[in-house]
Every structure is written in C-alpha cells, then in structure tokens.
Amino acid sequence: MQYEDFKDNESLEKLVEELNAAGTNVVVGVFDDIINWGRSNSVWPLAFATSCCGIEFMSVAAARHDMGRFGFEVTRNSPRQADFLMVAGTIVHRMAPILKRVYDQLAEPKYVIATGACAVSGGPFRNSFHTVPGIDQILPVDVFVPGCPPRPEAMLYGMMQLQRKIKVENFFGGVNRKQKREEFFKDKE
Amino acid sequence: MATIQEKISALIPEASFAEVQGLQVSVPDAQWHKLAKALYEDANSPFDYLTTIVGMDWGETLGCIYYLESTRTGNRLSVRVETADRQNPQLHSVADLWESANFYEREVYDFFGIVFINHPDMRRLFLRRDWVGHPLRKDYDASPEVNPIRLHHEEAYDTTVSYVEQPDGKIVKTEPVIFEPDDYVINIGPQHPSTHGVLRLRCSLDGEFIKKIDPYCGYIHRGIEKMSESLTYPQTLHFTDRLDYLSAMQNRHALCMCIEDAMQVEIPERAKYIRTINDELMRISSHLLFWGTFCNDLGSTTALIYGFREREMVLDILEETTGARMSFHYNKIGGVMHDIHPDYQRKIKEFCKIMPERLKEYHRFFTGNVIAQGRMHGISVISKERCIAHSMTGPSGRASGWACDVRKRIPYALYDKVEFDEVLRTEGDIYARYMVRMDEILQSIRIIEQLIDNIPEGPVSEKMKPIIKLPEGQWFRQVEASRGAFGVYIESRGDKYPYRLKFNSPGMMLVASLDEVCRGGKIADLIAGGGSLDYVIPDIDR
Numbered sequence A: 001m002q003y004e005d006f007k008d009n010e011s012l013e014k015l016v017e018e019l020n021a022a023g024t025n026v027v028v029g030v031f032d033d034i035i036n037w038g039r040s041n042s043v044w045p046l047a048f049a050t051s052c053c054g055i056e057f058m059s060v061a062a063a064r065h066d067m068g069r070f071g072f073e074v075t076r077n078s079p080r081q082a083d084f085l086m087v088a089g090t091i092v093h094r095m096a097p098i099l100k101r102v103y104d105q106l107a108e109p110k111y112v113i114a115t116g117a118c119a120v121s122g123g124p125f126r127n128s129f130h131t132v133p134g135i136d137q138i139l140p141v142d143v144f145v146p147g148c149p150p151r152p153e154a155m156l157y158g159m160m161q162l163q164r165k166i167k168v169e170n171f172f173g174g175v176n177r178k179q180k181r182e183e184f185f186k187d188k189e
Numbered sequence B: 001m002a003t004i005q006e007k008i009s010a011l012i013p014e015a016s017f018a019e020v021q022g023l024q025v026s027v028p029d030a031q032w033h034k035l036a037k038a039l040y041e042d043a044n045s046p047f048d049y050l051t052t053i054v055g056m057d058w059g060e061t062l063g064c065i066y067y068l069e070s071t072r073t074g075n076r077l078s079v080r081v082e083t084a085d086r087q088n089p090q091l092h093s094v095a096d097l098w099e100s101a102n103f104y105e106r107e108v109y110d111f112f113g114i115v116f117i118n119h120p121d122m123r124r125l126f127l128r129r130d131w132v133g134h135p136l137r138k139d140y141d142a143s144p145e146v147n148p149i150r151l152h153h154e155e156a157y158d159t160t161v162s163y164v165e166q167p168d169g170k171i172v173k174t175e176p177v178i179f180e181p182d183d184y185v186i187n188i189g190p191q192h193p194s195t196h197g198v199l200r201l202r203c204s205l206d207g208e209f210i211k212k213i214d215p216y217c218g219y220i221h222r223g224i225e226k227m228s229e230s231l232t233y234p235q236t237l238h239f240t241d242r243l244d245y246l247s248a249m250q251n252r253h254a255l256c257m258c259i260e261d262a263m264q265v266e267i268p269e270r271a272k273y274i275r276t277i278n279d280e281l282m283r284i285s286s287h288l289l290f291w292g293t294f295c296n297d298l299g300s301t302t303a304l305i306y307g308f309r310e311r312e313m314v315l316d317i318l319e320e321t322t323g324a325r326m327s328f329h330y331n332k333i334g335g336v337m338h339d340i341h342p343d344y345q346r347k348i349k350e351f352c353k354i355m356p357e358r359l360k361e362y363h364r365f366f367t368g369n370v371i372a373q374g375r376m377h378g379i380s381v382i383s384k385e386r387c388i389a390h391s392m393t394g395p396s397g398r399a400s401g402w403a404c405d406v407r408k409r410i411p412y413a414l415y416d417k418v419e420f421d422e423v424l425r426t427e428g429d430i431y432a433r434y435m436v437r438m439d440e441i442l443q444s445i446r447i448i449e450q451l452i453d454n455i456p457e458g459p460v461s462e463k464m465k466p467i468i469k470l471p472e473g474q475w476f477r478q479v480e481a482s483r484g485a486f487g488v489y490i491e492s493r494g495d496k497y498p499y500r501l502k503f504n505s506p507g508m509m510l511v512a513s514l515d516e517v518c519r520g521g522k523i524a525d526l527i528a529g530g531g532s533l534d535y536v537i538p539d540i541d542r
C-alpha cells in the first residue's frame, strides 16, 4: 500500500517529529533504517485469541488472506518467540492478570494490537460486571482495530500500520518507547 | 398405569403441580432428593437426562428449576425447588444421581450463592475465589470498587469445600482433596493454542498417564445473562451470535423461537425455510472448522488451510445475505431481518455440488492416514450411559449411540418436513466423534438440497410492535446447535426486559466430562480427546 492510502498519517508524522526532536546522528540513523526495514518485515504475532475475533484472526492466517504475504509469517504460541501481542477477543477480569503476564514475558521491543471492539473498549460487553473495558486499562496499546469482528482486511491493515510505526522508530539510542512504557505503568502500581 | 403426576403425589403429598410448557412440579427442599431419586429410578420412564438447572432469584426466595427428560420415553418434566430464605440459601444436591448436576450446581452456587448440601465440590465455577458477591442475585452490588480489576494472580488450591449432611441432620463443612500433595500436577491453559479457547485444565499425571483433570472455566465469562436483564428483548438477541460464534445462527434461532413462543407468533413460511437453511450452513461451517483445527492439533497443519478454504465459501454465501462474516444478526423476532440475496440459491446449489467431492478429498488426505487412524481408534472412549449421565449431547453424544438430536426429538422450524438421518455410531471413541461430524456435513447438504428450490414466496417477517413485551410466565426452548442441544430459558414478569434469561450451552457438559473421557489415557491424547469433543469456550462461560 502507498503512503497516501493509509489513514491517520498525522499521528505517525507526529511520532516521527517527537522521535527526532533531539536530532539524530547520521550513522546511527542509517543503521536504524536498515534494522527497522528488517524488523518491520518480520513481525510475528502472538495470538492472544480469547473469542470470536480469534476465529477471524485464524482466517487471516489461512490461505485466503494469508498474512504471511506481509511478513507476519506464522503465529507463535510462546511469548518468547513473538514480536507483538495480537489481543483478539474479550478480556475479562479473570483473564486480566494472565494477559499482563504474557505481555511481561514478551521480549523487547514489543508491541500490542487491540483487535475488535471488545479489546478496544469492552465492545458489546462494556457494561458487564466482569469485562475489562478496553485493554488499554492494563497495557499500553500501539494499534487499535475496531469492528465486531473486524474483517480480515481490517486486521491486516492494522498490522501494517504497526509495521509503519516500527519503521520510523529509533532502534539504537532511542529509549522513547521504554520511557513511555514506564510512565504508563507508573500510575498503575 | 399411573401417570407421573399421580405417582409423585402418592410419594410426596406436599407437591403441587402447574402446567408450564408441560408439567411442572414444586416440592419443598426437604423432599427434593427423595423425589429426584424416584424420578431417576422410575421403572417405566426413568428421567435419566438432566437437561439443565436454572438458578433463580424470585425476590423473597432463591431456588432452582430442574429440567428433566427420559431418554426411553421422551417424557419431559420440570421441577421447581425453593430455598427457605435468602440469608442462608441451601438446597440438596442431586449430583449423586446425575453427573451433569455437578457443574450445573457449581454454576448456580457461583451466580446465586445457593449452597448445595452433599455436593462433593462446592467451588465457584466462573469467578475468582476472591470475588465478592454473587452476580445474578437481584441485590448484587456491581460497582467497580467492590470488584476492581485484580492484576495479581489467583492462587491454585488443591482442596475444595463440601457441606455434608450427617445422619442426625447436622451439616458439617469438610475439605475434600482434589490433588494430593505428592501428585504431579501440570497446568494447561488458559492461553494455550490447543485448548480451543481459554480453557484451563489442571491435570495430575502418573508417568505419562492422566490421573485426574480439573477444568477451570470463567476466563471468558462476560456476564451476558446479567446484562440481558437490563436490555429489551430485541437487544438481547445480539449476544447469541457471540456465545458460540460457530453456531451463531442456531443460537439466535433458539432465542427468537423462545420469544415467539411466548408471544404466540407464527413466523412466515419463507422465514422458516431461510432459517433452516442457514442453520445447516452454519453447521457445515462449524464442522469444517472443527476438521481443520482438529487435524491441526494432530499435527496436520495443511488440513487447516483446506478446512478454511471451504468454510470461506459458506461465509461468502452468508455474507452476501446478512452483511457479516461472523456476527450475522440475521434472525429477528418474527422472522429474519431482510430477504435473501438474489445469488443465494444459485451459490448454495453450487456449494452443495462441490462439498461432497471435497469431503472425499479430506478422507483420502487425512482420515485414511495410518498415523491419524492410530491416534483416533479406541482412544478416549465413553459409553452411551455415561454420555447421558453427563448430558453430553450433539455429535459427541451421538458418537456413543445416544440419539439426542433435538431436530428429531423436538422438531422445530422445518425439520419435521425434511428427510435426513440422525448420524449415530456406537464406538464412542475419537474416531467415532470425528466421523459423525464428517457425515453430518453430508446430511446437512441433504437437508439444504430438499429446501433450496422450494423456498416459497412471501414476506420474510411478521410485523412486530416496536416495543416487545412478553406476558408473565416461563419458557424453555431448545435447538440443535453445531455442538449439541442449546437451550434458552426466559422468565418474564410482563415487562419489556426479561426477568431472567438463561442460556444452556452444550459445551459446558463436554468440558465437565473431559475428566472421565481422558482419564487413564496418555497426556498426549488429551489434546486429541479434547479436540474431538469440540467445545467452544465463550459458549460455556457466557
């Protein structure tokens, strides 16, 4: 997809601006570009599929939509082998500590995509006594994909947005992400 | 020959009777176990199949409604038992008679706080042990301060509690042991690729062999039943598509039928045809997904791709008509949402031609494989009697020879007009469960082929008032969902909201029976055995 075809280019540009605010060393910048090119074309998901959206995610992995075409290759079932967490489905109170643990076990650098209305905001079950109203209450989320369930194309689009985000990051020297994460969890403790 | 009613009143003079969709008996708790035993052991028509237990909060008292059925005669009966008070609600357990009551009573305890005396394992089923309150009670405090999102982990306990009645009538609290201290216990799930959802199993092993399995549910308990109590009837419909998302059509069909029953609405003929065809399409797509994931679990990754290939064809057909791939929202009270797509019939006919060929391909490619055969034959066997005791319906029950198909037992929609065979096998092993599903795909195609050319012209739905109110009363309806008998219970007090809405899912009983099905087998066969039962966890947890 072309750059103009993506929506929400503004937040990406804002991110780039923030990252470059301190200025970048030329050599480091070049290395960054090379590494990020590689990283962004090989991001393997950990499917944290709890319900209906998980089945749609299986369709994304199957032959018709085939996420392997874009570098997502295979889903991993161990957090140690995955690059990002694909949260597909409702997260309820009982599951929340487990989601947090799996997130903690992912190796750096790590990302989270919230797929489906449930993961984004609690969706149809937002008013329930046992549903977490959006996983951003417990985890920092990089990309939100709305829909109930989102079409496979929408999921692919969300995942490609993540790739773009990875591409502009400062891999060396850039500690921005980590700082942000620490800030996120500071007030959760 | 005495009728059931006469027999019961001879046995228990205090029993009172009512006519609620069949006979309903009310007995005091003190007599309940005696009645249950008599019904269970009745010589002519033993009520051996416990369909469900509905927990209730009637305001003054709490209680349960038990739905029973005799597999020999097909007689049905419901029993209403109330607790003495709200403060310390207690009922006698019937888990010693019906195996399935074990989980049902735990569910009622979890949601209503009713303690079952003599139940072997009085733990919560869905919520955490440190959860405060019982959510389905009307006086439950749902504020987030009482139950915040807890991010610390639950402790794993190896003991449980049980309230045992002594011969002198005193009730003593005991602590039965689930796992001995020197048992080797492993934990599987809830985040595990092969448990088919977020099921958690604690499993003790003796070498390679399974000694005991203790399933934990609730990792996707969304509180649907509680939420429904504050939604109008048309609003509650959308939850059904998200319970067992692989039986979305059938589940919604059940709820619509239950409401239509209550309102005494007859839906147009055309809508009946469309509903029946869609139910069968849904069943095919679910069995295809079963095939793909089950083979994947056994190590045949390519099968997943094949299964999804045909499933996409079904989804395309449904998408054209309904506009969605998974949450269809197509049935509505009084009919269906809108008319079918012009290509609907043509595409289905094409699909019906292709599918049998593809099935042959599947068999050539997987079923006949030596390794697959070796992993399926004679493993995880369960007998017909035990299936009934566990209320294991659907293809899993039919694989053991229990003719439990709701489409035959209590025909609804057009199932009494079409010809089809109830696929039965007797082995009760993994292979039988697998083959029943494969053969059911063919039967579904047979049903569709009989209907597809004869869809009558006419409207697709009855005109309904914008605000739907049900008269006072209770209704229970069942349909055959992709994995067994799916029931809906509604109790109305004349409002536009249900007073109580309960979904009775087939999957819960499949998980409850997992211990018995897999015990004594190898740990490596646990995944195959569980996969062959084909449960969907959000359906269980609701």
Ligand code: SF4
Binding pocket: A051, A052, A053, A054, A088, A089, A090, A115, A116, A117, A118, A119, A123, A124, A147, A148, A149, A150, B242, B327
């Ligand atoms: S967003 Fe919709 S489809 Fe996805 S998990 Fe939630 S209810 Fe299911």
